[in-house]
Amino acid sequence: MTLNNLKPIVVGAALFALAASSFAALPELRIKTQNGQTPVVIGADGFMGGSGVKVHNYVAIDSVKLVDPNNSRNNVTGNFRIDSIRTRGNSTSMGLEKKPYRIKFGGKTSLFGKPAAKSWVLLANYFDQTFALNAIAFELGNRMGVGFTQSSHFVNLYMNDKYLGIYQITEQIQADENRVNIGKKKGWLVEFDYHEDDDVAFETKSYKLPSHIKSPDEWPANDTNYNFVKREVNAMCDSMASSKFPNNGYRDMVDLQSFAAYLMIQMVMDNSDFNRKSTSPYGANGSTQAVPGSNFIYKDKDSVDAAGKVVVRRKIYAGPLWDFDLAAGVTADLSKFPKHFVTYQDSIKPGHTFYRRFYQDDVFKAKYQKTWNKHLKDFQDMPALMDSIANLLSGDIERNFNSYNLAACNGYACNHPSPVKPRTLAEYKDEVAKLKSWWNSRIDFYGKELAKMNIDISKDIAEPSGPTSAASAARQQTRQVGLKVIKNGLTVTANNGAEVVVVSLNGNVVRKRVFTSGNHSVRLGDLPKGMYLARVELDGVRKMARIAVR
Numbered sequence: 167m168t169l170n171n172l173k174p175i176v177v178g179a180a181l182f183a184l185a186a187s188s189f190a191a192l193p194e195l196r197i198k199t200q201n202g203q204t205p206v207v208i209g210a211d212g213f214m215g216g217s218g219v220k221v222h223n224y225v226a227i228d229s230v231k232l233v234d235p236n237n238s239r240n241n242v243t244g245n246f247r248i249d250s251i252r253t254r255g256n257s258t259s260m261g262l263e264k265k266p267y268r269i270k271f272g273g274k275t276s277l278f279g280k281p282a283a284k285s286w287v288l289l290a291n292y293f294d295q296t297f298a299l300n301a302i303a304f305e306l307g308n309r310m311g312v313g314f315t316q317s318s319h320f321v322n323l324y325m326n327d328k329y330l331g332i333y334q335i336t337e338q339i340q341a342d343e344n345r346v347n348i349g350k351k352k353g354w355l356v357e358f359d360y361h362e363d364d365d366v367a368f369e370t371k372s373y374k375l376p377s378h379i380k381s382p383d384e385w386p387a388n389d390t391n392y393n394f395v396k397r398e399v400n401a402m403c404d405s406m407a408s409s410k411f412p413n414n415g416y417r418d419m420v421d422l423q424s425f426a427a428y429l430m431i432q433m434v435m436d437n438s439d440f441n442r443k444s445t446s447p448y449g450a451n452g453s454t455q456a457v458p459g460s461n462f463i464y465k466d467k468d469s470v471d472a473a474g475k476v477v478v479r480r481k482i483y484a485g486p487l488w489d490f491d492l493a494a495g496v497t498a499d500l501s502k503f504p505k506h507f508v509t510y511q512d513s514i515k516p517g518h519t520f521y522r523r524f525y526q527d528d529v530f531k532a533k534y535q536k537t538w539n540k541h542l543k544d545f546q547d548m549p550a551l552m553d554s555i556a557n558l559l560s561g562d563i564e565r566n567f568n569s570y571n572l573a574a575c576n577g578y579a580c581n582h583p584s585p586v587k588p589r590t591l592a593e594y595k596d597e598v599a600k601l602k603s604w605w606n607s608r609i610d611f612y613g614k615e616l617a618k619m620n621i622d623i624s625k626d627i628a629e630p631s632g633p634t635s636a637a638s639a640a641r642q643q644t645r646q647v648g649l650k651v652i653k654n655g656l657t658v659t660a661n662n663g664a665e666v667v668v669v670s671l672n673g674n675v676v677r678k679r680v681f682t683s684g685n686h687s688v689r690l691g692d693l694p695k696g697m698y699l700a701r702v703e704l705d706g707v708r709k710m711a712r713i714a715v716r
Contacts (some may be wrong), residue, residue, distance in 0.1 A: 192332065192562055193234035195288075195321040197251060197269075200226035202326045205252045205267060224250040227269070232277065232321070240278050240692065246271060254287065263570040264331055266290045268338060277335060278319045279654075279692030281344030288323060289334040293504045294491040295597045298555045300334060302548050303431060303490040309544045310427040310537070311663075311680030313464065313485030314339075314346045320555075322562055331566040332559060339462065339486050341381035346486065348381070349467030353480075354395040355381040358461040368396050372407035373520040375458065398465060402482055403520065412527035421481040425524060426533045427541075428484035433514055434545060434612055437493040441516045458518055460489035495604055507604040514615045531619065532626035538616055539623075545609050549602040556598045563594045649702050654691035654715050656700055665703040668713070670696070690715050 199205075203225045227249040234240035254268040267288040274282035291297050300318070307315030316336040323333040341350050348355065357365075357378045365378040366387045377399060385391045405416040432440040439459040462485055469478035497508035515525050524530045559566075567589060650657045658664045658681060666688050668677040676698065679688055690698060693715050700711045 191235050193232060193321045196231040196324045198228045198326055200228050224252045226250055264290045264292050279689065280317055281689060283342055283344055285338035285340060287336050287338050289336060291334060291491055296601050297332065297559055298552045298601060299490040299493045301555060302551060303435060303487045305551060306431045306544060307487045309678055309680060310541050312427050312487055313424060313483050315486055320558060329569050331569045332562055339488060346464050348464055351382050351384060352467030353465060354379065355464045356399055358458040360457045360459055366392050370400050370403045372403040375520060406523045419482055421483045422530050422533050424483040424485060426530065426537045429516065429521060430537055431487060433516060434608060435490060435493040436495055437490055438496045439489045439492050462486050462488060494601060507600045514612055528625040529627055531621045532623045535621040535623050536626060549605055552598055552602055556595055560591055564591055649704060649709055649711055651711050651713055655687060655689040656711055656713060657685065657687045658702060658704065659685050660704055667701045669699050
């Protein structure tokens with residue numbers, strides 16, 4: 167992730183987007199809807215077992231105008247009557263005055279230089295008074311190589327000329343060649359979530375995970391074409407629940423490294439929506455059982471030969487990361503919810519039995535410890551990113567908080583007390599200071615708890631980087647490994663993974679990505695014009711490239 171509103175400077179050994187321009191005006195996104203209509207969510211409470219499924223109404227868009235005073239190349243303007251906008255999300259969409267939205271363009275559209283797609287998300291960050299939590303998760307995901315990880319761009323949002331506050335533009339989680347890059351009919355994307363929705367949903371036989379099929383979305387809900395998704399998700403859960411675990415072949419089904427990074431980010435950030443605490447009074451339907459929410463896994467399609475025999479069997483990956491506005495020590499006391507920085511779990515293991523099962527595998531634990539060792543500095547860098555965001559938003563933060571009424575609610579949302587609302591810049595920065603203090607304590611706690619586990623990293627074993635059959639492994643070895651400079655970016659092809667670090671000519675890091683095997687691209691079109699250097703660790707070999715951004 168790059169906060170593209172900002173310029174880079176050095177913060178100790180870490181490099182972040184921050185400069186004098188951080189006090190410049192935020193980009194403005196202005197949306198006018200047909201007949202001035204306002205998107206709303208209709209009806210249900212949105213929880214599994216509740217009164218029904220919530221319905222988001224789509225409102226046609228007449229025009230969209232994005233103006234970035236810091237980089238005119240990001241400007242977008244046009245009439246889009248066939249496009250639409252709707253509310254999105256669960257608790258934040260129901261009753262709260264500041265709602266998140268999903269924009270759907272009629273054709274693929276690029277925002278802030280990112281690969282073009284039809285759907286984009288506007289996060290309200292209603293419960294997160296620092297505006298930093300989702301951005302931190304995305305930054306860590308990019309640094310640690312978690313599947314597809316979103317970008318972050320902050321804007322002032324206007325709808326029908328009414329100011330709605332500071333919003334975070336990011337990508338919609340969806341199957342797409344520029345997002346979760348899987349086959350749209352034989353690959354799949356599944357969300358574990360206790361909310362009701364209009365997806366094809368099922369409950370796994372083992373662990374009773376409430377599962378929503380996000381992709382494929384080609385067929386009616388009762389179509390048997392979805393059976394292969396249900397079968398493969400259930401096979402994963404059954405293999406993990408088996409008495410023969412972990413030496414029963416489950417590692418051939420699951421990419422352990424992706425789960426190690428995914429679980430570590432979720433647990434270090436103590437994300438409530440990932441890991442409903444077992445003592446939580448606000449679990450699904452009042453249950454005290456830990457229930458996952460906004461948890462994603464995905465699998466690309468297997469490759470078959472002309473006879474229909476599988477020759478490339480893909481693994482299941484954890485990700486993308488999503489929904490972190492209730493991270494960072496949110497209290498489980500409903501009378502105080504969603505007060506942040508209150509407490510954190512006395513365990514670094516997840517609450518749900520499905521995720522806890524991984525920690526009974528010495529191989530997974532070895533990967534987990536090695537992931538911590540490798541990325542501890544990345545976690546320690548995050549307070550500087552918090553400062554970057556605070557500086558970026560400082561000029562508009564008071565206007566944001568005074569543009570909506572945190573106490574205004576109806577329906578489900580009224581069950582949650584309103585967050586403490588900062589009224590001044592000083593109060594906002596105090597919230598950021600609390601987050602930094604909590605974060606530093608959390609990192610210290612996490613490291614000590616991990617040390618208590620006495621993990622033997624020699625138990626680690628190399629995972630096949632992609633296909634598992636002998637024939638496909640041979641093809642893997644003949645893949646052309648290397649990097650190629652393209653317009654405003656580069657592409658990387660790797661057998662065993664790659665790390666890309668892009669620096670400006672004055673030595674500041676402007677982008678960092680970690681990739682698994684396969685073909686990947688790094689886009690730089692959102693950066694200021696000029697020359698950049700890319701350092702690429704590719705299958706153990708360091709390569710360099712010069713990239714001109716025009």
